[in-house]
Amino acid sequence: MSELRLLPMAVRDLDEVLAIEQRAHLAPWTKGQLTDSLTAGNWAYVLRALGVDDAPDTLLGYCVLMPGVDDISLLNIAVDPSYQGQGYAKKMLLVMEDQAIAKNFLKLFLEVRASNAPAIGLYQKMHYQQVGIRKAYYPVHEAPREDALVMMKELVKP
Numbered sequence: 001m002s003e004l005r006l007l008p009m010a011v012r013d014l015d016e017v018l019a020i021e022q023r024a025h026l027a028p029w030t031k032g033q034l035t036d037s038l039t040a041g042n043w044a045y046v047l048r049a050l051g052v053d054d055a056p057d058t059l060l061g062y063c064v065l066m067p068g069v070d071d072i073s074l075l076n077i078a079v080d081p082s083y084q085g086q087g088y089a090k091k092m093l094l095v096m097e098d099q100a101i102a103k104n105f106l107k108l109f110l111e112v113r114a115s116n117a118p119a120i121g122l123y124q125k126m127h128y129q130q131v132g133i134r135k136a137y138y139p140v141h142e143a144p145r146e147d148a149l150v151m152m153k154e155l156v157k158p
């Protein structure tokens with residue numbers, strides 16, 4: 001039985017975060033970008049499990065959000081490929097939504113690659129809706145650039 005903890009991301013987490021970032025993403029952030037995400041007033045959190053697979057402490061995933069004036073944007077979310085499909089991204093996002101509501105952010109925006117079926121599946125499951133498209137937004141190695149879907153959810157107090 002494991003115990004989950006969502007904790008503010010710290011500099012000491014960055015090597016582990018970078019390792020997941022490089023395995024999970026098509027175009028991973030650099031260590032510099034991850035470091036910047038800690039210092040720019042963003043919300044950056046890591047999800048850790050104590051006692052999963054007999055390990056004392058395992059980094060499962062992380063997320064980074066950027067607060068705006070009335071709304072907040074999801075800049076990054078990833079779960080270690082070994083632990084995907086177990087509800088961890090949904091758990092992180094639900095906590096972030098609750099925190100955003102508590103701070104009076106009215107909307108949560110995000111951008112996602114048009115081909116990223118797992119992420120789009122996650123956002124649809126959580127009732128995000130497509131509100132726009134950025135044509136040829138993402139560079140793809142030796143291929144035409146890929147569109148970004150802009151998705152949004154109205155955050156409402158329960």
Ligand SMILES: CC(C)(COP(=O)(O)OP(=O)(O)OC[C@H]1O[C@@H](n2cnc3c(N)ncnc32)[C@H](O)[C@@H]1OP(=O)(O)O)[C@@H](O)C(=O)NCCC(=O)NCCS
Binds near residue numbers: 077079085086118
């Ligand atoms: C997207 C990502 C964060 C999802 O993490 P996860 O922990 O596996 O997702 P969850 O287990 O919380 O899934 C929640 C819901 O998302 C949807 N989902 C998850 N994986 C899916 C897949 N491979 N295909 C379709 N839908 C999927 C499902 O609706 C799922 O609910 P269900 O299990 O009840 O059916 C993960 O795949 C990941 O890290 N991808 C690489 C990084 C990335 O692309 N981040 C998003 C950038 S915009």
